[in-house]
Amino acid sequence: xxxxxxxxxxxxxxxxxxxxxxxxxxxxxxxxxxxxxxxxxxxxxxxxxxxxxxxxxxxxxxxxxxxxxxxxxxxxxxxxxxxxxxxxxxxxxxxxxxx
Amino acid sequence: xxxxxxxxxxxxxxxxxxxxxxxxxxxxxxxxxxxxxxxxxxxxxxxxxxxxxxxxxxxxxxxxxxxxxxxxxxxxxxxxxxxxxxxxxxxxxxxxxxxxxxxxxxxxxxxxxxxxxxxxxxxxxxxxxxxxxxxxxxxxxxxxxxxxxxxxxxxxxxxxxxxxxxxxxxxxxxxxxxxxxxxxxxxxxxxxxxxxxxxxxxxxxxxx
Amino acid sequence: xxxxxxxxxxxxxxxxxxxxxxxxxxxxxxxxxxxxxxxxxxxxxxxxxxxxxxxxxxxxxxxxxxxxxxxxxxxxxxxxxxxxxxxxxxxxxxxxxxxxxxxxxxxxxxxxxxxxxxxxxxxxxxxxxxxxxxxxxxxxxxxxxxxxxxxxxxxxxxxxxxxxxxxxxxxxxxxxxxxxxxxxxxxxxxxxxxxxxxxxxxxxxxxxxxxxxxxxxxxxxxxxxxxxxxxxxxxxxxxxxxxxxxxxxxxxxxxxxxxxxxxxxxxxxxxxxxxxxxxxxxxxxxxxxxxxxxxxxxxxxxxxxxxxxxxxxxxxxxxxxxxxxxxxxxxxxxxxxxxxxxxxxxxxxxxxxxxxxxxxxxxxxxxxxxxxxxxxxxxxxxxxxxxxxxxxxxxxxxxxxxxxxxxxxxxxxxxxxxxxxxxxxxxxxxxxxxxxxxxxxxxxxxxxxxxxxxxxxxxxxxxxxxxxxxxxxxxxxxxxxxxxxxxxxxxxxxxxxxxxxxxxxxxxxxxxxxxxxxxxxxxxxxxxxxxxxxxxxxxxxxxxxxxxxxxxxxxxxxxxxxxxxxxxxxxxxxxxxxxxxxxxxxxxx
Numbered sequence: 001x002x003x004x005x006x007x008x009x010x011x012x013x014x015x016x017x018x019x020x021x022x023x024x025x026x027x028x029x030x031x032x033x034x035x036x037x038x039x040x041x042x043x044x045x046x047x048x049x050x051x052x053x054x055x056x057x058x059x060x061x062x063x064x065x066x067x068x069x070x071x072x073x074x075x076x077x078x079x080x081x082x083x084x085x086x087x088x089x090x091x092x093x094x095x096x097x098x099x
Numbered sequence: 100x101x102x103x104x105x106x107x108x109x110x111x112x113x114x115x116x117x118x119x120x121x122x123x124x125x126x127x128x129x130x131x132x133x134x135x136x137x138x139x140x141x142x143x144x145x146x147x148x149x150x151x152x153x154x155x156x157x158x159x160x161x162x163x164x165x166x167x168x169x170x171x172x173x174x175x176x177x178x179x180x181x182x183x184x185x186x187x188x189x190x191x192x193x194x195x196x197x198x199x200x201x202x203x204x205x206x207x208x209x210x211x212x213x214x215x216x217x218x219x220x221x222x223x224x225x226x227x228x229x230x231x232x233x234x235x236x237x238x239x240x241x242x243x244x245x246x247x248x249x250x251x252x253x254x255x256x257x258x259x260x261x262x263x264x265x266x267x268x269x270x271x272x273x274x275x276x277x278x279x280x281x282x283x284x285x286x287x288x289x290x291x292x293x294x295x296x297x298x299x300x301x302x303x304x305x306x307x
Numbered sequence: 308x309x310x311x312x313x314x315x316x317x318x319x320x321x322x323x324x325x326x327x328x329x330x331x332x333x334x335x336x337x338x339x340x341x342x343x344x345x346x347x348x349x350x351x352x353x354x355x356x357x358x359x360x361x362x363x364x365x366x367x368x369x370x371x372x373x374x375x376x377x378x379x380x381x382x383x384x385x386x387x388x389x390x391x392x393x394x395x396x397x398x399x400x401x402x403x404x405x406x407x408x409x410x411x412x413x414x415x416x417x418x419x420x421x422x423x424x425x426x427x428x429x430x431x432x433x434x435x436x437x438x439x440x441x442x443x444x445x446x447x448x449x450x451x452x453x454x455x456x457x458x459x460x461x462x463x464x465x466x467x468x469x470x471x472x473x474x475x476x477x478x479x480x481x482x483x484x485x486x487x488x489x490x491x492x493x494x495x496x497x498x499x500x501x502x503x504x505x506x507x508x509x510x511x512x513x514x515x516x517x518x519x520x521x522x523x524x525x526x527x528x529x530x531x532x533x534x535x536x537x538x539x540x541x542x543x544x545x546x547x548x549x550x551x552x553x554x555x556x557x558x559x560x561x562x563x564x565x566x567x568x569x570x571x572x573x574x575x576x577x578x579x580x581x582x583x584x585x586x587x588x589x590x591x592x593x594x595x596x597x598x599x600x601x602x603x604x605x606x607x608x609x610x611x612x613x614x615x616x617x618x619x620x621x622x623x624x625x626x627x628x629x630x631x632x633x634x635x636x637x638x639x640x641x642x643x644x645x646x647x648x649x650x651x652x653x654x655x656x657x658x659x660x661x662x663x664x665x666x667x668x669x670x671x672x673x674x675x676x677x678x679x680x681x682x683x684x685x686x687x688x689x690x691x692x693x694x695x696x697x698x699x700x701x702x703x704x705x706x707x708x709x710x711x712x713x714x715x716x717x718x719x720x721x722x723x724x725x726x727x728x729x730x731x732x733x734x735x736x737x738x739x740x741x742x743x744x745x746x747x748x749x750x751x752x753x754x755x756x757x758x759x760x761x762x763x764x765x766x767x768x769x770x771x772x773x774x775x776x777x778x779x780x781x782x783x784x785x786x787x788x789x790x791x792x793x794x795x796x797x798x799x800x801x802x803x804x805x806x807x808x809x810x811x812x813x814x815x816x817x818x819x820x821x822x823x824x825x826x827x828x829x830x831x832x833x834x835x836x837x838x839x840x841x842x843x844x845x846x847x848x849x850x851x852x853x854x855x856x857x858x859x860x861x862x863x864x865x866x867x868x869x870x871x872x873x874x875x876x877x878x879x880x881x882x883x884x885x886x887x888x889x890x891x892x893x894x895x896x
Contacts, residue, residue, distance in 0.1 A: 025179040029175065032172060035301075036165075039158050039307070056301075064291075068292070073119065074118040077124075077127065088134065088142070094633070097642055098578070098645065099149055114519065114522065121511055122436075125507050128511060129507050132507075132541045135543075135546055136545035138546065139545065139549025140553075142579075143550075143575060228562050239563045239569045239570060239571075240564075247564075
């Protein structure tokens, strides 16, 4: 139909790197268990929240970088993917100062 | 259109652009808007909870954390099967593609099922989104934000399962090859994104 | 739409034949040009509806509680004996804003011109996702019908203002409107999907489908402005959708996101709405700026002054638009530190805006000015935008805004940028690209009459609003005579009303010109304005697939009156040394 987009990824088999998906799955599983542990082990509220956010971001990064292959995409696509995050943070943080 | 004053030109390709094909770029652009959509729902929850800490329960007080932790694990499993399907078709492994796609759709449907079970359980304990039921204990905000966030995530998973079924059907008709796997890749991107949102939701809603 | 991921797939160029059946060709068309024209008809219709609502409001303000001529046709729920009821007045205020913003100006700027211009200006045969594009229109149309249906439901249409602040919007008991408000919410949620599909398409197309040689800094400013606008639509609309969904739940199933009596926060709605709302304001002006840049360059026969600065200013306004939303809420009891921050960021927007204004002036400076209708409208845009921009600086200042908030001064400000700005640019843009769309020129004489009368009556209508605003008249008031301190403004209000009715009547000239020219207008050549961008290299109207072959781009879009050239323009697709009127080159092999 329409022309194939510019420089479609040279998707010859085997050129896309395939990291150890099962290994990452294992890490995600362990991190989930650690998360639940941290939430109920009875640390102080601040430490718990900080640790949980750190773990969640870690897991999210693993999914984005390896399962969504962001790690192997062109840098401008990576830039595009994180573009809305500053806006999201600005919104929530600015409104939080109001309450 | 036949112009006599034609100028000889090398047939050239368009400008380089993003370096990925249109559908993939389109999916990524769409996911950006999804980030903002979930920002509005999750942001509303964070702000309301910050403003009225008393209106929300401590983790595990109302919600069934072990069940949801299991469900989180289920969704993560579906992500790994999805990426396995993608890896299979990139190597031209048709049987592997079908196997992993079916696994992904099944595990995704299982996630929705567990969530439905969780909702029924919670509603049975009187935890509902509307004002009246839980108002006695002064927590109408908790129900409203909880069901809106997890509900819209559940809707996304459901749509994802439907898309996966469509892709599976196409896979059985042999529509994907080692050279042409766009449909598998973009449904995968959507699926992993939904998984990623759940990772954030699980932490913020159930554990903090 | 199945894409293939291979590098070596052959490049199809306009490979699909033109569909022959009427339905596929004009109704469920996937051709971006037809879709743009569909949006054009739809949004002009809504412009008319919004104008009629404005007339109803103006009558009530100029001649409070006197029978309005012609209002006898309205049902009992809207007007009794021709006297506009307060409930209907509130609906009219709400729906004038909603329809003008979401169903008239936004589709006119984005739906029409993004669809029509982007593929033509970047040298692509169509959008990246033609079927998605078709769905975008066929999602917007039902949303519009749902919005119109609200007028005819029990309880009347939404009446909480176009901003729909809770508690008025969240609690049916307060406004007396339940179903109307819900239809309002549902319609906007659906329209959000339409905008989203459009934005994904525009962004993908511009990034990935530019013709060879069309580098980022050879793109016409209209495409640049539409690109930044699409990014704003993409990221702002979902925030609104989320907020609308929560408000809909408050309305229907009794949640309490925004209901203070149940622990929710009405302020949260204001934050979410304006976090969407301020980018939305730039969605409504940036494309207009792009069109005006095209028209002024072609009408002055000079390159746009400071092309790169123009691009940077568009992007700068686009980014700053995200961090100023609080200036709509200075009166909400905002934390003063936050208020000061918003005030400062808002003031900063004056910088890129001023850069653009000075660049337009410098483009015209000592140019070979052609005062055709598009050019006149574009110059009016610059002038009116300056007035609206300056009153914007007034209300951006917290201490001044605390006095002016929710008065007619704000109404004057918004209309100077939205009518004086966007709509003048649109009159110019429609006249400018009309020959490309329909193959015929709009009447120059009628266009000039329409332009001068509109400019006159526009200023007579909206300039006095500054005065009644400073006098303290509230912006959503039903009957100004009920307050003694507003009594001295009654003559001014009557004057505004008369001017407004003349302004609305003048638009009939445009409507007549638009329809008449479609059948009787002068046949248009491919490049009637002797402009440079790629859309002028193809016949008017362009065929299915736009270009006979992939065009090659040799230069920027504004090479007018270059020294050493035989003609005063040099189109982007013409190789050096060739005459400017050369047709699109065809591949030799």
